[in-house]
Amino acid sequence: MFNYRVYWTFAKKSFLRSAVYRFDVWSRLGSNIIFLLMWGSIWTALYAGKEEAGGVSFEAMLTYIVVSQFLTGVNGAGTPLWEIQEKVRTGDIALELMRPFDVPLRYLFADFGSVAFYIVTALLPLYTVLFIFMDVALPTDWLTWVYFIIASVIGFLIRYCIEMSFGLLTFFLVETGGIEDIFYFAMSLLSGSVIPLWFFPDWLATIAIYLPFQGIYYIPNSIFIGEIAGLEILTSIGIQLFWVVVTYLVLRLIWSRASKKVIVQGG
Template sequence: MRAGAYPAFALTAFQSRLAYRNQVWASAFGELVISFAFIAIWTAAFAGQVVVDGATLPEMITYVMIAGLLYWNTDRLINDVGEAVRTGDITIFLLKPLSYPASLLATHFGHYVFDQLVVTLPVLLIVGFSVGLLPPASLFHALMALPFWALSWLMLFTLGALCGLLAFWLLTAFALEWFLKGIMALASGAIVPLWFMPGWLSGILGYLPFAWVSYYPTAIYLGKLDPPATFLYFGIGLAWLAALGGFLAWLWSRARHRLIVQGG
């Protein structure tokens, strides 16, 4: 019975977004402007050169579109947790036979599906028809890009939820989203691929969980990793997800204890 309740959270979140059509149009337009801005920057950076550090301009345009759009905005997730802590609504979940992290997962999966269908897909179609996007490097890379995509979202959700739960100790989520954005801007490869970074820096960032959010799914799509390396990094990503998921469960158990103590 508990498991059957979580799809309702996802469906409710999806349907709630339909009520704010103007906000949807504004988000799609803003995403489109940002996408063309990044395309213009990379076109200027290549300055007519065919290949730069082993990457072509069409590859970089495809990379910046996929990597940037994979980096789902976690502001809503972090602020939802912060607001629940601030108002005390978080106590409701202590009275329900439901897991608060699991309900967050379901709710924000609904938001994510809505964003992908209503914002991301139209932007990709417009850019694809106007500028052009590369297809997957091979059938293998196309098939492997799908589990990496799922891993990407789960990794980003877990990182966002961990930041959100810090509100139990800070008593506010203010600036937590900026903290995560700052790290992700550099470490996820959403803006600059790791192959353009100094060897020592890319070597470090390539083994941190942030790289599985944008860099590895896009690198797989473009064929930058061969099959053995693809399976290796997928396994490492799963290990990171399991470790972060365990840490999230532990942090929630500590947050619940802290909430009960504060509430008397």
Template sequence: MEPYLYIMKTRMMKALAYRFDVLTAVLVQCFLVVVTAFFWIAVYGGRDSAAGVTEKQMLTYTIMSGVLSCLFTINVEIRISQSIQKGDIALDILKPVNLFGIYLAEDTGNLLILLFQNVLPLLLVSALFIQVPVPASALLLLLFIVTAAISYLINWLLSVTFGMLSFWLIRMGPLSSLKICVIRMLSGSIIPLWFFPEWLRNILAFLPFQYIYQLPLSIYIGKLTEQETIFQVGVQLVWLLILYGLYRLMQRKVLKNVMVQGG
């Protein structure tokens, strides 16, 4: 673990060096959360609840969605694409550490920095201009943290598996942007899925997207019953295993091709 911990430390130090980028990202994220919160206030228009969720719960959902969006900043696709374009990928594979373990360590180090640099200012701004995003209970807060960690792994596995397509497509820019938009729209990050048509919700229940954002956020605000929580957390774990298996399959295929072709 020592090499990966060193990589995490290096990534954290690098993130601290670019203060202007950090300030810009914080301001943009705070602006988006505040605007989205005012949008939901206008949508509710003084009504007590909509789709079984109160206005206060919806605002908490919006704030914590912004928090997860900050933390779920993953750069593995860019790293893979850059290594391929520069021709460094073959040499990287020969290093005495797992290449994708390096990418995960970098993203984890970035997450730890974002937790303090971006999330804390976002929570402060939200508390001043919207409300304090209090969880439904201490137990649900703990469960939120656990499911959010699993969500991060699901999101990372989706990103690294998608990023490995660079070995065949070379440039992933437009496809990566499309993937991000699809995940944000179908995961409940922007609009909770309980506002979607029932037929679409039934389809999305069989896809991994809602288990990235909506599940931990629904737990945080107390939207789910105990049975719904147990079932959806079980489905989330199943998707984690499925995506890990897909990642391992893609990894073996990619490494085999690189070793045969020489990069």
């Protein structure tokens, strides 16, 4: 039984909670800008005055990075991996088992709240200014915007399922350093967040294409700059949908195993 109001309340309260941590919002925004400048200059240097590389114009590449940083901000505003791990270690998550709601969904809706707060108060104002003053290529077709938003939302859900699954693995492991490394490596490189997949060596590109991470950044970014266009947009979103289903099922499996372990083993 899905009780919509419970989850909606989680989103609302989480929105309010973010407002308490204003400094956190500013510091995130600061580091987001620093990374944007860093990747912007790296790509400027790599293009070295050339108009085009790998069939992609410098302007499009710069846009790719800006959009990517925007999405990084969005995805980073949810419950971070370490916090999920912490909740598992302290047993807080296990205690939520005795409440009449679904735990993974409750965290997803709480994330919606904090992400909404961060987007409205920080990301949107900043990136609106950036798009106005920077030399970036905005989609002219409104349909592209729609596809981009859809792809970004699905990407967010994929990221959520993956991050939550990794976090819940803490139930089964004494130490999670290795797990964290894999997660952050995949999130930064394999997702195409800083280097688009078309610049990957073939073998790595092949690996990345068969993994869910590209759905988080690479697909929405590429739709935005028009590198994925036409019919390809629909197949890309299809791939994303496939991965969101798969990662959701994995999350469900891990969660049911984890809660079973808690109730049998005492966490």
